[in-house]
Amino acid sequence: MFKVQCTSCRETHANHVGVNRFETNEMSGSRGEANFVWKCKNCKRESSASVKAGPFPYEQTEPAKPQKLLEFDCRGLEFTEFKAEGEWLAEGVETGTKFTGIDLEEGEWFEYDEKSNEEVSINDVKWEVRRS
Incomplete structure (x- = not known):
């Protein structure tokens, strides 16, 4: 689950939102599909995100180090926080x-x-x- 923020007006969605890599949603105006489509309540802009790569397995290392698990292609939004x-x-x-x-x-x-x-x-x- 993610916190999502509009890159146009910087409004942040009140709740964490889910993104399912196996589901696609239509974008308005026949602009294609994305795994996550969101219309900002503040500025009314439609934004989208699609899983670009992953999920990648976490490989144990000593010492532990940050590793990429997912990569998104975000248009008009950014994910600011992750909740497992x-x-x-x-x-x-x-x-x-x-x-x-x-x-x-x-x-x-x-x-x-x-x-x-x-x-x-x-x-x-x-x-x-x-x-x-």
Whole structure:
């Protein structure tokens, strides 16, 4: 889920909005389709965003470093904040164990990997939205 801001008048949508890479929405005036279409309530301009690349898997590194997960083509809007809603997937680095239904809303997740007989975790998660 994202916070979205109009690049014309800088109005920010009151709620986080979802973008689904598997869905397309018609843009007015037969201008094509996009994964997300939004009409700013303040200036009435229609803006759009489409998933350009990704999702990319996060590869564990020591020390941990920022990595690109998604890339958007945004027209008339920008995403300013990300909130991790929904379920995520992970794979044990050493065992290949698949973990599903991961909730990262609190920025951390803990589980037990039976193949390695060890606790596994995702923690200190920080999300950053950057312009390229």
